């Protein structure tokens with residue numbers, strides 16, 4: 001009797017979720033329509049001149065033009081490459097230092113309060129430092145991106161590993177898991193739910209810092225660069241088109257990629273069971 | 279005679295597990311309070327294939343003893359031998375089944391059972407076959423690919439048993455594995471465990487605060503006393519299993535054990551009151 005009930009549970013949950021997704025999409029569409037509607041209305045009221053506040057249709061034309069002359073795809077590609085590079089470096093350095101913090105508790109304690117302090121440090125404030133030390137180039141931008149996200153990765157690694165229930169480690173130890181095997185097969189998977197949260201946060205820090213750095217550290221390409229060109233030439237269509245692109249990228253990563261990974265892990269662990277009844 | 283005092287034969291080479299004069303005290307930070315001696319020179323010999331239950335009230339040091347035997351904790355003095363070989367650390371020859379199961383929520387039932395085999399470097403097809411065998415032995419085949427949170431408490435403990443058996447340990451150490459279960463599920467698992475013991479002839483050391491459980495399962499019941507920090511009684515029960523807890527023999531034994539524990543309790547209370555009196559006098 002008991003067994004039957006638990007087996008049916010996942011099925012029921014899946015059905016609930018898909019219905020939820022549909023209403024979610026409808027809500028989003030409605031919200032977008034309202035937003036575009038208000039924008040169109042403000043445009044038609046003519047409070048600002050057309051070149052300062054273009055209509056939604058004009059922005060769509062801008063986007064189409066930007067895609068046609070391939071400046072948007074190139075800018076987007078360069079920005080994503082920088083993001084990927086910065087994020088990989090952050091995860092590498094942050095992960096290694098975070099593990100060292102776990103391994104050497106004295107260092108961990110000092111470093112974690114230092115890193116928490118740097119976590120609240122506005123990443124844009126690194127820009128002048130990066131310009132003088134490294135210059136107006138990709139490495140300067142990379143530096144700012146890494147500084148913005150590496151401490152988040154560090155803290156996350158440190159705290160998620162320290163917060164693993166000791167019982168898992170004892171059980172694994174008892175079954176012969178030591179050294180690297182313990183790390184690879186127990187510590188990493190046991191820390192995964194909280195690691196994902198932290199990495200999501202680190203991603204968002206990196207993304208903020210990257211666009212900021214691209215605007216301030218002028219190079220030839222990138223979404224931030226297109227924004228500063230828009231400002232130079234007073235091309236609001238260009239600016240809004242780029243902003244829309246930035247918004248969409250953020251949504252795709254945060255809402256789709258990270259959320260999907262998180263949902264999958266949470267479902268496997270059964271972490272959402274209580275949330276269902278709320 | 280059905281129940282008799284266990285006679286310890288020192289240095290018997292036939293012993294599977296030997297606990298030799300194990301002592302353990304816990305140290306508290308408050309500087310002027312004495313160390314809390316939990317185990318006080320405990321010695322136990324367990325033969326191959328024996329099913330020994332250790333019973334004692336909460337806090338008497340059952341888990342401490344089991345963890346020391348498993349090598350998860352180190353004793354202040356004394357030693358542990360398995361098949362005559364001294365053991366100082368954890369080793370898959372002694373597997374613990376914890377009260378909370380300690381299953382890994384990121385793995386399926388089968389993957390949990392496979393876990394130790396994977397660490398031991400058993401090839402994939404072989405360990406899957408082995409895991410399947412123990413999963414079906416514990417009647418969990420329908421849940422082979424389920425995740426842990428999809429199981430009931432009783433099923434979780436069955437997975438924990440399957441995981442332990444898959445390691446093929448010399449000694450199975452069970453720390454109140456059924457304490458959190460309802461009575462019917464516990465009865466079912468008792469029978470299941472007895473069948474497994476019958477089939478595999480594993481040496482089992484089973485710790486519990488439940489006297490009925492200890493009497494139903496053990497071919498030997500050891501009563502641990504919190505006031506002595508040592509064994510108060512060691513009884514061999516020569517009754518066939520499954521047993522009836524209401525049978526005259528077990529009722530008698532239960533009364534006897536309860537009396538021992540009651541004496542212990544009174545002793546502890548007397549000590550407590552003297553301690554408080556001393557404190558108030560200061």
Ligand SMILES: Nc1ncnc2c1ncn2[C@@H]1O[C@H](COP(=O)(O)OP(=O)(O)OP(=O)(O)O)[C@@H](O)[C@H]1O
Nearest residue numbers: 304305316334335336337338339340341342343487
């Ligand atoms: N790490 C520790 N530090 C300090 N004291 C401890 C520690 N572990 C256990 N103790 C103390 O040792 C005593 C025995 O603990 P133990 O967990 O072995 O008891 P138990 O018999 O398993 O009890 P239960 O039936 O409640 O599980 C308790 O009084 C407990 O407070």
Ligand SMILES: [Mg+2]
Nearest residue numbers: 340341342453
């Ligand atoms: Mg205990």
